[in-house]
Amino acid sequence: MIAPALDxxxxxxxxxxxxxxxxxxxxxxxxxxxxxxxxxxxxGEAVELKRFEIxxxxxxxxxxxxxxxxxxxxxxxxxxxxxxxxxxxxxxxxQDRTAAKLRIVQAMLERLGIAWEETAFLGDDLxxxxxxxxxxxxxxxxxxxxxxxxxxxxxxxxxxxxxAVREFAEALLGARGEWxxxxxxxxxxxxxxx
Numbered sequence: 001m002i003a004p005a006l007d008x009x010x011x012x013x014x015x016x017x018x019x020x021x022x023x024x025x026x027x028x029x030x031x032x033x034x035x036x037x038x039x040x041x042x043x044g045e046a047v048e049l050k051r052f053e054i055x056x057x058x059x060x061x062x063x064x065x066x067x068x069x070x071x072x073x074x075x076x077x078x079x080x081x082x083x084x085x086x087x088x089x090x091x092x093x094x095q096d097r098t099a100a101k102l103r104i105v106q107a108m109l110e111r112l113g114i115a116w117e118e119t120a121f122l123g124d125d126l127x128x129x130x131x132x133x134x135x136x137x138x139x140x141x142x143x144x145x146x147x148x149x150x151x152x153x154x155x156x157x158x159x160x161x162x163x164a165v166r167e168f169a170e171a172l173l174g175a176r177g178e179w180x181x182x183x184x185x186x187x188x189x190x191x192x193x194x
Contacts, residue, residue, distance in 0.1 A: 009156050009171060016137050016153075017175030021118040023063055024105060024131065025165060027074035027081050029124035030141055031056060033161030036076075050080040053161055059169030060088050062182045066173055071108060075099025075127050102130040122168050124148055124160050139168055 027050075028034050037049040060070050071092035072085055078095065085093040092112075094104045109116065120137035121128065124144040132138040132151035140152035141164035149155050154171065158164040173179040 009154060009167070012137065012154050012171050012175035014175050014177070017172050019118055020068060020120045020137055020172060022069045022071060022109070022112065022114045022120070023168075023172070024071045024073050024108075024119060024121045024135070025060075026101075026121075026123045026125075026128055027072060027078075028076055029143070029160040030122055031072070031084070031161065031165055033159065034124075035161075048078050048080060050078060050084075051161060052084050053163055053166070055163050056165035056169075057084075057088055058186075059166035060090070062173060062179075062186065063169050064089065065185065066176070066178055066182060068172075069112065069114070073101050073104050073108075073131075075101060099127040101127060102134070105131055105134075120168075120172065122165065123152075137172075 025031055028036070031052055032050045035051065039047045041047060063070050069092065070090050072081065072090055073094045074081060075096060077097050081095060082093060092108060094108070096104060109119065116134050117136035119135045120139060121131045121135045122139045122141065123132055124141045125148055126145065128148055129151055132148060137154065138152045139154040140148045140156065141160040142157045143159040144152070156164050156167045158167040170179055173182055
């Protein structure tokens, strides 16, 4: 589902954008549309499928190419998330069914030597509130809950699973003055066959 036509999100302040060294992403409702497909193989082995937006993946790559660490922190455990993270080269992947996201992010920041003020978080729902209330750049997808939107300084238009991560990546890199250069570098790599 594509987000309804709404006014574009307010831009991110350049000073806020330049300070960001880490972008933390929720999964369900941010990187996906929030739907979970459950099934089983003929042998009875549980299978869980998720739909990821391909444009989000390129937005993540451009963030990484700009020197920003991208992390996944989710309150649900899924092999599909591990597979997608590996595809995208995301090394900081934390899946915790207790949804103790604040504890996980705090430990990650200490380990990486990154401050809360240097961290952005893109979320959509109540389990994200503790992090949204702490990071330097709290952000919410277009279909986030009212509580998550109220805690966010930047609010997107695109829905989770439908380009919301890409929209945020463009806004963040654009505010840093790096979006056009990132696009041109990507195009040159494709032209060179890299």
